[in-house]
Amino acid sequence: MFGIRLLPCFLLLFITLLGCVPDHSRQEDIRPVTVIEVEAENWRFNKEIYKVFAGKPITINFKSVEGHHGFGIKGFPEYNIEGEGSMKVTLEPGEYQIFCTVPCGEGHDDMVATLIAV
Numbered sequence: 479m480f481g482i483r484l485l486p487c488f489l490l491l492f493i494t495l496l497g498c499v500p501d502h503s504r505q506e507d508i509r510p511v512t513v514i515e516v517e518a519e520n521w522r523f524n525k526e527i528y529k530v531f532a533g534k535p536i537t538i539n540f541k542s543v544e545g546h547h548g549f550g551i552k553g554f555p556e557y558n559i560e561g562e563g564s565m566k567v568t569l570e571p572g573e574y575q576i577f578c579t580v581p582c583g584e585g586h587d588d589m590v591a592t593l594i595a596v
Contacts, residue, residue, distance in 0.1 A: 510596050513537045518578060519544035521585025532571040532595035539564045548579030551593060569595040 508529040516538060517524040530536045540549040540559040549559040552575040557567055560580060578589035 508594075510594075511536075513539065514593075516540045516549055516576070516591075517543045518547035518549070518589070521545075521578075521582065521589045523576065523589070523591040525591060527592045527594060528576070529594045529596060530569065532569055535566050535568050536595075537564060537566055545582050546580055547582050547589070550577050550579040551575070552577060569593075571595050 508527055510529045510531045512531060512534060514528045514530060514536065515524070516528070518540070519542075538549070538557075538559070541562045546561060548561070549557075551557045551567070554567075554574075557565065558579055559565060572595055574593040574595070576591040576593050578586055582589065
């Protein structure tokens, strides 16, 4: 009888713990590339995650499709595009934050994405 009363508690704990496991399936489904197309609109990028090859030259094509935005990679002030343009970068393996470099309004601080170099 005591075990039957605890069963709902264990079930609730199990379901709660499942929710704490990060979902990396989206990252694993994305194949690394050597060219990425980044489009910016109010107040988001066209993808949440971009995956590229580490140690290889990567071409980043950037375009603002709604509003005026910029492209930057946190920690690399030299990697900057405003409005529209392209650049080549080479990254070490790791995760990098992409952000809008142009103050674009109320959602500006939330305008980020992840660039993964593998």
